[in-house]
Amino acid sequence: DAGITQSPRYKITETGRQVTLMCHQTWSHSYMFWYRQDLGHGLRLIYYSAAADITDKGEVPDGYVVSRSKTENFPLTLESATRSQTSVYFCASSERPDLYGYTFGSGTRLTVV
Amino acid sequence: AQSVTQLGSHVSVSEGALVLLRCNYSSSVPPYLFWYVQYPNQGLQLLLKYTTGATLVKGINGFEAEFKKSETSFHLTKPSAHMSDAAEYFCAVSIRDDKIIFGKGTRLHILP
Numbered sequence: 001d002a003g004i005t006q007s008p009r010y011k012i013t014e015t016g017r018q019v020t021l022m023c024h025q026t027w028s029h030s031y032m033f034w035y036r037q038d039l040g041h042g043l044r045l046i047y048y049s050a051a052a053d054i055t056d057k058g059e060v061p062d063g064y065v066v067s068r069s070k071t072e073n074f075p076l077t078l079e080s081a082t083r084s085q086t087s088v089y090f091c092a093s094s095e096r097p098d099l100y101g102y103t104f105g106s107g108t109r110l111t112v113v
Numbered sequence: 114a115q116s117v118t119q120l121g122s123h124v125s126v127s128e129g130a131l132v133l134l135r136c137n138y139s140s141s142v143p144p145y146l147f148w149y150v151q152y153p154n155q156g157l158q159l160l161l162k163y164t165t166g167a168t169l170v171k172g173i174n175g176f177e178a179e180f181k182k183s184e185t186s187f188h189l190t191k192p193s194a195h196m197s198d199a200a201e202y203f204c205a206v207s208i209r210d211d212k213i214i215f216g217k218g219t220r221l222h223i224l225p
Contacts, residue, residue, distance in 0.1 A: 031211060033212075040217075041217070043203070043215045043218075090156055097212060097213055098213075099164060101149075102157075
């Protein structure tokens with residue numbers, strides 16, 4: 001199916017564990033983004049990528065790692081999960097963010113216990 | 114640096130009444146502007162955007178927004194609210210960059 005898909009939809013993990021959130025898009029968009037959404041903070045950019053093998057930090061990158069070996073995939077890894085990383089995570093993609101805006105995935109709700 | 118301010122984190126309107134969600138931006142160059150909507154447990158969807166040309170922009174579900182350069186505003190309106198409009202709305206700005214800056218969002222409540 002065409003679109004942008006995130007998996008898993010829901011995830012509960014323990015403090016200190018590594019967890020990877022997946023993002024896959026079928027349009028071959030150049031740009032991909034990871035945001036976290038928290039009450040009172042709105043959307044905060046974690047990492048973004050302008051093309052395969054090119055990634056850059058956003059506003060809140062600490063504790064997260066990304067990679068982009070293929071254009072269509074942009075996984076987000078929490079190396080050692082903390083309770084403060086409990087959040088809803090959104091992936092987005094775009095060919096021209098300034099002109100077209102983003103297309104968002106449905107999100108992953110992550111709970112760290 | 115560009116920024117976006119949405120006035121009011123919560124707005125309540127009666128069904129059938131005018132919806133007005135306020136957005137002001139700060140940008141040193143002419144911006145591109147967006148409104149997104151987020152329904153519960155879903156991702157954000159693009160409602161409408163302004164890039165160039167006509168300053169009154171029409172979007173989906175009967176929403177529209179007007180770019181007013183003199184007021185640095187991009188307020189979102191809908192003439193008659195429907196229960197299905199209850200959602201969170203985000204204003205966003207881009208200055209021909211590779212990122213979009215989002216406001217903190219306004220939750221719209223529709224009263225029966």
